Amino acid sequence: MLDAALADAVAAFPAVDVRPFRDMIEGMRMDLARSRYATFDVLYLYCYRVAGTVGLMTVPVMGVSPDSGADLGTVYAGALALGVANQLTNILRDVGEDARRGRIYLPQDELAMAGISEADIFAGRVTDQWRSFMKGQIARARAYFRQAEQGAAQLNQESRWPVWASLLLYRQILDEIEANDYDNFSKRAYVPKAKKLAALPKAYLRSLKKPPSSQRQ
Template sequence: MLQLPDSPPCMKTLVSVDESYQLCRHLTAKYAKTFYLATLLMSKAKRQHIWAIYAWCRRTDELVDGPVATMTTPETLDIWELQLESIFAGRPVDSFDVALVDTLHQNPMDIQPFRDMIDGQRMDLYRSRYQTFNELYLYCYRVAGTVGLMSTAVMGVETSQNSTPWNQNKQPYIPTEEAIALGIASQLTNILRDVGEDARRGRIYIPQEDLARFNYTEQDLLKGVVDERWRALMRFQIARTRQFYAKAEKGISHLSADARLPVWAALMHYSRILKVIERNDYDVFNQRAYVPKLQKLGTLPVAWLRAQVL
């Protein structure tokens, strides 16, 4: 029976809640610059909770994509899941966990999306190809759609529309599918931006059926061939990704008022990566698509307006 490894006595003293949130903040700022900028538009409490969630997700991802990935085994992820259960039981195992325990105390949520994310990392241990988009969708849901579910619990939903006497017994709409769609869109954007980097690690996330549809081979991708077949394939992938962004947009008005601006900002910032890919003539092998900070800041007025009227 698997058990969490005992920590040495010197490791059992954990940091305070405030210190733990600062650890999570630094990690978010370091690895998710666009996302971090969006969190700064939230209230202090909400941004800290989002940092705690992101830090757990990032550390989970690092198990299969980070510096120690070569040493990660299925048992590693089993132990990580045991640590997750400990967190949900209110028993932090390490200093990052302290903030997540506090977040869960103030924002009760289901453990299943967290388990699903670990299952997504398990997929990365044994899969480097996806035959169909349905298979890829499951992966994207597990590693990113789940983040939408976790975050919605912190964001909160709009309830003022139920304040009238005839609506008092009506349950507020919870934009679950839209939250998942935003996670899917973000992950698909990551996949398109990182095609070259993933290929160098032996991974191809673009579905095999899509490669075949445009007569573009796996060997072409591994060689970084950019021709009309590749451009047509990428236009197809980008169009599909934008459909998920469009679905996600429809759920933002259902979030609590103080959460709409940061979500709009994050969505607009991240979807702009697709425009950069297009501007780079779809060459994701030799150019990394990124949005300059000034352009990100330039979208804020539009994001603010959308948060008020949409």
């Protein structure tokens, strides 16, 4: 049934490219073989494969607004950025959980520069060095969310609300990590239900705005 549904989607939206599907499979294989990431470039490749690909798969289905004056590459870049931002947020939220499984989804070179060892992570030490390191990681994730906004604004209006909701809700997880004083070892950052509900009308209002390029015309 799932194969039939996918075949129907590809038939209905011929612009759907097969490469992101293949790249996602490679991401699953990558996760089976790797539990450490030497640099952010390697981690980015993982994030692209397991999450950024989702954005590339769905843009042809969601469609681009007829009011959009943006280059199609901007839309795809924004969709890719949202997937990467969401995956980076997952990684930062789940540091403690992943460590208990013997996995560290953080750039090892940046950990070393911050003076943080694997033993520190496995012990769940929330030090000043860890807080400083986490601030940098959160800032990077937020930069991807900002890039994602540029693409979300260009989608068809019918598609914009769920995309904006995903963006706003996931970005709030980063706020909760900060509220927990960067203790993502023993505390799981989660967005309270009231905050989630409050984000939905904000996302809806954003979805009603025409693409920025058309507003300047």
